[in-house]
Amino acid sequence: MRDSCSKNEIISVMLNICTRVISLIFVVATLFDSASWSKEGIQGVIFIGVVSGLAFGLFYIKKNMTKMQTFLFYVLYFLILNVTLFIVSIKLDWIQKELASCLRMEMMFVLVFFGVCVLMYLVDFNEAKKINQKLKDRKNRLDTEQE
């Protein structure tokens, strides 16, 4: 048997998250703002996507995390992304330095963050479904062989 933790898998997950975050930011921002994107704006969104992907590497620092550790890593991940978003937003004048504007941005961020989490859960759910089917097939085959 072998431990199949590969760098390729981690890179693939990071890329996946990066593309999902970028797509969701565009979708949510367009829904809320019907924004027209400047070159700097697009670069900002791509930067946030890249940070989201790279920061997800946090979850691979420690193998076999407990539920509490996973939760804490999620909180840390959420904070890293939140800070990155606000730095980019202020630099690109996406938000004004007033509460209403910040709250609006925070709301969009929460929406994107949980959107990505739910999407990832759905992907895993689909994967679990396929595995369950294979397990069922395997059990049926074993039962047939035993008979």
Add this chain to the structure above:
Amino acid sequence: MKITILEKAADEEDEIIIKCGYLDEGLTKLINQFKGGKGKMNFYKDSKIVFVEPDEILYFESVDDTVFAYTKDCVYETKSKLYQLEEELPSSTFFRANKAVIVNVDKINSLAPLFGGRFEAVLENGYKVVISRNYLSTLKEILGL
């Protein structure tokens, strides 16, 4: 090691006597073979050696440097380490689910996703084992996915 072979009387049964200070892994494996339990694994329960078919094992778990084998109704102790078991066990049936557990694929009832990219396998005895994403590809490989 000294080996002595004695001639037995015509009416006597063949007999092997092992004289040792400690029954180590090598000796227990030899005993296993002589007892005709080839393929069976030797574990300890209440200081006695017991032989169990690998098919009966639901999972192995390492707890504080001691490895336990769980069947549907019993828990046995083994002197082997998890990495040794990984080498001994058939890779088409057993896989590492996380750092401390090796699971028998045929004893998994169902699998469900957990947040954080991990999965939870429910075994035949109701026990739940967390499968790290890092190890999931081994399970998928076994199942031909």
